[in-house]
Amino acid sequence: MHRLLLTTSALLALTLPAFAAGPTSLGVFQDWTSAQYDAGGAHVCYAFTRAIGSAKTPSAAMIIVSERSTSRDEVVVQATAAYPPKAEVAVQVDRQPPMSFYTAANRAFSRDGRATVIGMQKGASATATWDRKGGKGHEKFSLAGFSAAYGAIVRACPAR
DSSP states (O other): OHHHHHHHHHHHHHHSOOOSSOOEEEEEETTEEEEEEEETTEEEEEEEEEBOOOSSSOOOOEEEEEEESSSOOEEEEEOSSOOOTTOEEEEEETTSOOEEEEEETTEEEESSHHHHHHHHHTOSEEEEEEEETTEEEEEEEEOTTHHHHHHHHHHHSOOO
16 A cells, blocks of 8 residues: 555656645545645545556556546546647547547546546446557556545545
């Protein structure tokens, strides 16, 4: 658990604003981990899971859902490499219609975070796909434990 939080801290330091203290665990919920940290007096809570990889080639790609008192349901698919310029990422939960994400560098952001969270709460897995040279890129994520992890971050960082 301690190593997981250190890894999370390092990843978040690269993707989120700087924070004074390291994250505090809110719990591990099946395939999802929840934590919070203080960013200049404001609490930021997040839940994440890593992509499902094979035993030979594990993936470092992640889905991260974050909550702040002033910003709710930010859903990001963080890839292992930069997406192509102006790429669109489609995230499909089970057999639901795909949801659209826009990209910046190696991150894809949900256009409708609330709808994405609702879809993720109803599903068992999510697949992110995008066009790239030579074909399609894709990552698959487990949603086992997502609802509990999401509940933990909403309780820890309530809306104002």
